Structures are given as structure tokens and as C-alpha cells.
Amino acid sequence: MGIDPRQMSPAARLEHLLELGDGNCAWCGFDLSKPNARPTRDHIVPKVKGGPTRLENEVASCGSCNGKRGNDSPSQYIESSRRDRGLDPNAELVADQLDRLNDAIARDGGMRKIRDYVTREAKRVRELIEPAR
Ligand SMILES: [Zn+2]
Incomplete structure (x- = not known):
């Protein structure tokens, strides 16, 4: 990425996250380019x-998932x-x-409060990835 992500506007951040998620909600797969979509930025931790x-x-998320998820951990919400909901x-x-966040923690330090959470969730979510069919 050319510019410091912290300097990005909220709109540019959302744009980046939409690209990363192929334009879909990370949780339910809803197409966030649809007119009735309410794309949001959801905090993984x-x-x-x-x-x-x-x-x-x-991650880019529809407003509905962002609200429904509340403070569930990512692995809990995926399960x-x-x-x-059959999603x-x-x-x-x-x-x-989560791996990128782990790398950022290793690189930049800090974030002590979430280190164990990130390590644990990265492992749990990885285990939830369905084998390719
Ligand atoms: Zn959704």
C-alpha cells in the first residue's frame, strides 16, 4: 500500500476493505454493491x-451482520x-x-491486551475454513 493506512479517509478505508472481500459481507456474503446494502467496517477483534x-x-460487513454480531468473537460468529442461519x-x-494483525503486532509492538485473543482466534478461525471442494 502506497500511503500510510492511518492517513486514509473512512471512505478510502471502506473501499480497501471492500476490495479485500470481493465486494461481499465477510460474514453472510451479501453483495455490498447492491442499492439496499449498508456497507460498514466491522472490527474483527x-x-x-x-x-x-x-x-x-x-472487514467489510453489512450493517445487519455488524449489529447482530455484537461482541461475539470471530470464530463464535462464524460458527x-x-x-x-445457514450462512x-x-x-x-x-x-x-487475523494473521496480518498478528504480523502488525510483531512489527509495531503494543496491543498487549489483544495478543492472546488474536493468536487464539487466528488458530480457531483457520480451523473453521472448509476444505476446497
Ligand atoms: Zn452480512
């Missing part, structure tokens, strides 16, 4: 758990979305973002 507002900790969350994207 929730803010109340200490999750930072940085690109590695965000309950599959089990209770097909993009576990691979979430796992990739």
Missing part, C-alpha cells in the same frame, strides 16, 4: 475487547452463522486479516 481501529482488524462466512478472509 471488537472495540470493547481492545481491538484497534486499523485496517488489519477490519453460529453457519449453524443457526457461508468468508472464514479465509477473516483468518488472513
Whole structure:
């Protein structure tokens, strides 16, 4: 990325996250380019758990999933979305973002409060990726 992500406008951040997720909600797969879509930036590690507002900790999400998820961990929400709503969350994207967040922690330091959470969730979400059919 050419510019410091922290200098990006909210619109540019959302644009980047939409590209990363192929234009779909990370949790339910809804096409966020549709006129009735409400694309949002969802924190993978929730803010109340200490999750930072940085690109590695965000995915594009529809407003509905962002609200429904609340403070569920990413692995919990992937499991309950599959089990209770028959959805097909993009576990691979979430796992990739958690790996990027882990790299950012190793590179930049800090974020002590979330280190264990990120390591644990990266592993759990990775285990939830369905084998290619
Ligand atoms: Zn959704």
C-alpha cells in the first residue's frame, strides 16, 4: 500500500476493505454493491475487547451482520452463522486479516491486551475454513 493506512479517509478505508472481500459481507456474503446494502467496517477483534481501529482488524460487513454480531468473537460468529442461519462466512478472509494483525503486532509492538485473543482466534478461525471442494 502506497500511503500510510492511518492517513486514509473512512471512505478510502471502506473501499480497501471492500476490495479485500470481493465486494461481499465477510460474514453472510451479501453483495455490498447492491442499492439496499449498508456497507460498514466491522472490527474483527471488537472495540470493547481492545481491538484497534486499523485496517488489519477490519472487514467489510453489512450493517445487519455488524449489529447482530455484537461482541461475539470471530470464530463464535462464524460458527453460529453457519449453524443457526445457514450462512457461508468468508472464514479465509477473516483468518488472513487475523494473521496480518498478528504480523502488525510483531512489527509495531503494543496491543498487549489483544495478543492472546488474536493468536487464539487466528488458530480457531483457520480451523473453521472448509476444505476446497
Ligand atoms: Zn452480512
